[in-house]
Amino acid sequence: MGEWKEYKLGELGTVVTGKTPSLKNPEDWGGDMFFVTPTDYRNYRKYVDGSERKLSDIGVKRLANKILPPYSVLVTCIGSDMGKVVITKDPCITNQQINSIIPNESVDPHFLYYTLINSYDVLRVMGGDGTAVPIVNKRDFENIKIEIPPLKEQKRIASILSSLDDKIDLLYQENKTLEAMAETLFRKWFIEDAKEEWEDGIIADLIDFNPHRKLSKGNKSPFLEMSNLNTSTYCPITWRDREFMSGTKFINGDALLARITPCLENGKTAYVDFLEEGQVGWGSTEFIVMRAKHGLHPFFSYIIAKYQDFRSFAESCMAGSSGRQRVDINNLMNYEIKIPEKKVIDIFNHSINYMVTKMHNNNNE
Structure with a gap:
């Protein structure tokens, strides 16, 4: 087994905090781009496979710097849904309650997903457990530390866990x-x-x-x-x-x-x-x-x-x-x-x- 090393989340990829288009711009809505919010998480298991609302081409263009590619890892960082994690299969944009990681070549997105689904307690403490609306901002999220092994071992671990997930889904x-x-x-x-x-x-x-x-x-x-x-x-x-x-x-x-x-x-x-x-x-x-x-x-x-x-x-x-x-x-x-x-x-x-x-x-x- 390779040596596990500690990294900050911000060192493992690009962190993107979502944004909600203004309701004053109705032309931003109604297209094909998934617009993911914590409410949508109730319909997911591991992967994002839809959303209640979708953005138009105009809305996507306005939020071009918020587009998440496939295999981004989304983490809810505010409110009662704090700590819920999913992976994208298709490009999407999220609202501001979600911090997402676009992983770099050093980390397997599936391994990152399985690591972060155990981060509930850390997020609650960072977000101010007991406050009316607990929240973890982008800077604090980027500074969360996790330990990961070399990429080859990450993929092996993620493969085993994914096979168990398939059984769970059945x-x-x-x-x-x-x-x-x-x-x-x-x-x-x-x-x-x-x-x-x-x-x-x-x-x-x-x-x-x-x-x-x-x-x-x-x-x-x-x-x-x-x-x-x-x-x-x-x-x-x-x-x-x-x-x-x-x-x-x-x-x-x-x-x-x-x-x-x-x-x-x-x-x-x-x-x-x-x-x-x-x-x-x-x-x-x-x-x-x-x-x-x-x-x-x-x-x-x-x-x-x-x-x-x-x-x-x-x-x-x-x-x-x-x-x-x-x-x-x-x-x-x-x-x-x-x-x-x-x-x-x-x-x-x-x-x-x-x-x-x-x-x-x-x-x-």
């Missing part, structure tokens, strides 16, 4: 398919085939909202940030142990629904199955905890939390000042739903249990 896609199947069963049996003679009810008849969980201050327990809730599958992106101070508490089998804008609209939701037996986790105060009852499988609460009609109702229950609106849980609990027969619940539970077990095993793998 498991991830299988879980998305299983989730879709579970949601289809719910809509078929509980909505489309609901019988007139079923009792009329509200969601609070089937779900406990914010059930009591006990966790003493100072105890170290898995902590889940809002930024780590996924938008496309139930498993959070990551979590870490942290001493409990104040926040929402949850246990395995609970579903977490974001109650604040824009996280609710963006689809941030989770199903908790990553804790040890008897363990209590905690996280953002902006989570609504949902727990299935009435004999329903715990995953039912997650399916409801993802059901578009329920989410639309939740959005209609939001109150507060513009930009900081939150769901009024008392109103949310009044979402109308038929109370299913026990035999339907039993059939649903039997079918869903296999899917949930398979998804859990995939995540562990």
Whole structure:
């Protein structure tokens, strides 16, 4: 093995901080160039493969010095998405919340990606953890130090990790398919085939909202940030142990629904199955905890939390000042739903249990 040496990020390539075109120039928008923001990261795994907004040729020309070539490494350096990393496959431009590295010939971009995805804690400290809006500016970002081996060894390490990523992607896609199947069963049996003679009810008849969980201050327990809730599958992106101070508490089998804008609209939701037996986790105060009852499988609460009609109702229950609106849980609990027969619940539970077990095993793998 070659000798590992320490470098500053600024020594490994050109660092580019993105920029957002002025909304006063509508002609800058609407073309083919990806304009990447942290919001787009929720749709990515390792690579940038699209963006909600795109720039026109005029906008690209105006920001010509911000164009990132393929295999640039993008790192979010502000706010709740701090530390998220992706690689470009096509040219793109980012907004100012992202610092990007165009690697030089001394560093493999894939190796740099795998190194930087572990930089979360460093970025949070540099950005002022605990401040309202943590931020790492370009100068501080360029001065972050990492150790790297010779290029040949970088490529070997990155190749091994990339093959594991390919396997992870297959498991991830299988879980998305299983989730879709579970949601289809719910809509078929509980909505489309609901019988007139079923009792009329509200969601609070089937779900406990914010059930009591006990966790003493100072105890170290898995902590889940809002930024780590996924938008496309139930498993959070990551979590870490942290001493409990104040926040929402949850246990395995609970579903977490974001109650604040824009996280609710963006689809941030989770199903908790990553804790040890008897363990209590905690996280953002902006989570609504949902727990299935009435004999329903715990995953039912997650399916409801993802059901578009329920989410639309939740959005209609939001109150507060513009930009900081939150769901009024008392109103949310009044979402109308038929109370299913026990035999339907039993059939649903039997079918869903296999899917949930398979998804859990995939995540562990």
